[in-house]
Amino acid sequence: MPSPLFADRPVPQPPERGMMEALITQTRRLRGEVDAVRRDTTVDDDDTLWRWQRALCDLAVHQLDDLGAHLDQLKAGRPDGPGPDSPARGPQVAPPTCGRADLPADPGSPLGRIGSAEWDLLTDEVSWSEELYEIFGRAPESGPLTLDELPSLVFPDDQALLTAIVTDCLIDGKPIDGEFRIVRADGRVRTVHMMGEPVLDTAGCTASMWAVLRDISELRRSERMVRDSWDSLRREEHIARAETRLVAEVQEAVLPSWRGSLQLSRSGPAALDLAARHVPTASSRPTGGDWYDALELPDGDTLLTVGGLTGQGVAAASSMAMLLGALRGMAVAGIEPGALLGHLNQLLDTSERPVLGSVLCSRYDPATRTFAWAQAGHPAPLLFRGGTGRALTPADGVLLGATSGAAYEQADIQLRPGDLLVLHTDGLTRGGCAAERDRLLALGPRMTGTCSAQECAAAIVEEFSEAERADDACVMVARVGG
Template sequence: MSPPPSADRSAAPPPRRGAVDALLSRTRRLRGDMDAVRREAPADGADPEARWQRALYDLALHQLADLDAHLAQLRDGPPPLTATHAPATGPPAAPQPRPPGGPLLGRVGSAEWDLLTDRAAWSGELYRILGRDPAAPALTLDELPSLVHEDDRARLTTMVTDCLIDARPIDGEFRVLRPDGAERTVHMMGEPVLDADGSTVSMWAVLRDVSELRRRRRTVRETRDSLHQRRRLAQTEHRVAVELQEAVLPPWRGPLRLPRQGPGALDLAARYLPSSAGAPVGGGWYDALELPDGGTLLGVGELAGHGVAATSGVAMLLGAVRGMAVTGAEPGELLGRLNQLLDASLAQPALGGALCCRYRPASRTLRWARAGHPAPLLFRDGTGRALTAPDGVLLGATAGASYGAAEEPLHPGDVLLLYTGGLVPRHPGPEAARRLLGLAARFGAARGAQGCVRAVVEEFGGTERQEDACVLVARVTG
């Protein structure tokens, strides 16, 4: 690295203008392209990833603007140094005007300290960086630390000492305190100037104000750390939600017979289908429970929301369902009490769809009620149909809502399919039921409830879905 010109040396000619102008044009085109991309970036201040992206765009634009300014200075040549340490015989030199092109230009100042005459020469831009009056004398190396933050003075002293004694180049940063109270970060690069005998006669340096660059890099680091923390919290919440869901949903994975003894029992199988990879755990649930009177409780549903809030709500809801069913509550009455529970117990309003069924094996009858949920599908003799649904609004939608009930006689070999709305994505309501009823032939050929569930999963399990889904199959065994 060659020293800058001083009062005792003629200025080196600037680089060939054509080559530098070409670099300037390319830099400005890239800067314009980057600015266009930045304007298209999301500006959601609440999203950590959007904040991190915005900070990176700002940093890149800042660095390109600096590169533009430095190339312009390289093209125009270095500013003159002003020797002002010794008393001047004439009026003080006027400060050099800023080069045209905006406030980002002129961020680099230069200085030379003559050790033989104890004179210092600063460029006009260095005065501006350090907030000094251009008419005041340039500070000597002994006086320079008076501008430096007390925590960084030892670092500056070490850099200067290594340069003057061991002829090491200077390359380091320190903070300066300007007379107006502002703190700036300065990057200093310099070298000693040696005489013919190898003795140090002076030291020159280029000083760059990097305060804004450091601020933008700090913003990038902080937004990145915030994004990482958000992702870690999301991973932790997902793991807790999965563990809570696994603890709440019935533990059986294979077929289940309820009631365990006697005729008219149900062969049961169920499956939980998560939403697409990366999506939070939802509030889908299913349940099957043998009741004290010999009947069987069947239920499926979904609670609005995702993550721990949804799965903890499901835990509360399932506990209430089982408790009320054991006391003998009928499906319509049970849903009415669940509606009151959701309305009174949750800090935030929650909506839920639910389907509750009570099966009596002695008479092979199914009594059921729904809360804004698809009706069960009944498959018999190779065909299927949706059961006629009684009235019932979503849980949590209307305080004091009442829920009607319906009753359906079942025959040996009948198959009931209970499912949540996310099972057939993008095909809600009647269209979802129609597609599921198309499985009638496969259900007729299946060996038990587990085979029916397998047919559902083969048909719809690989579908891209935004919400989780539950399916429960009950087959009357005899």
């Protein structure tokens, strides 16, 4: 090692004891509060946000434990301080104790991983505390390591760093403050933080070097967990935003271009006044599988359909686009609702990607005001007439994709001028909950008279927008003219 040179450094004054006791009390109290939060934090392995929060709590507890140990040592001072006739020396480090009286001396805890050492450059004597032997995994009978021997236990990539900070301390009088990895005799790699200063004799020459070393492996592990959890959370958020954007783009490309209301111009006085709305979930994140659709067919009839597919995100949106395209094509070809659902069921049954569909498909003939409809595991249409509402008798039909060769019953009803039909996906009434359906039917008095379809749809959304729901929903309102 290089020869000791002068290192003129002022000797720091110890803090007042009362101040130290106040800091220790505050640290203990804060540590207890953070630990209480940590114990109350339930970790879900599938929830990245919870893992990140728990990792932050663990890191905070480790850091407060370290801070408490350091404050205890500062409060204790140097137990074997120099006498009045001893030569003036620089700051000394007392061998670390077990820490606070209310915490056990656990070698695996941050409090048990603090050791001290002093290397006397004049006599070549080396003094290690018992804790330092534990940190390095070295038997006390093997004796301490000199400054020349110390790099032999340091991870090869970090040996140059250790040499540099020790050299700067001895030659330039710089304080030591760095960390490096050591390889213990048992093969375990630990991260050690080293702090120290040169000790000057009465002539101002470097007489020895003291250092405090602490095993910060668990602290660094906690920090890595926080970083990894945060990075994972950021990636999940980025993926979620990208998925939401793709779902919105698919819906924008596939669903009807009209928003709010639509007047069908070719159907005469009995034409339908239409309005449709989307009711999002509390998170406002679209699932991608729900739709509503209205289309004037070549024979003058009007196709009305609402539905939803299982699943979420881009997969559900792409399946919805496929199904809605097939539905429109068969409706334009003149296939009636019951038979149409049978073909859609066969399509989903043979699809490579298993999916279930809840669909209501209907045709309205303005010449006769006949409403023909069929459903596949879907809520029945609601008919509002004369200020009261009722659900139409459900036609038989299982979910699309649930079984092969399913047949779907078709029903029809003669409508009157001023009648109002409400078609909705099951997310609006929480999977067909009777209480939610009755709540929807109770809106009958508000949806009679001269109210437009747009006003009726707005009333429904206003009534149900505050409800907590797991799925988003679509609602379509059709008022018969004439």
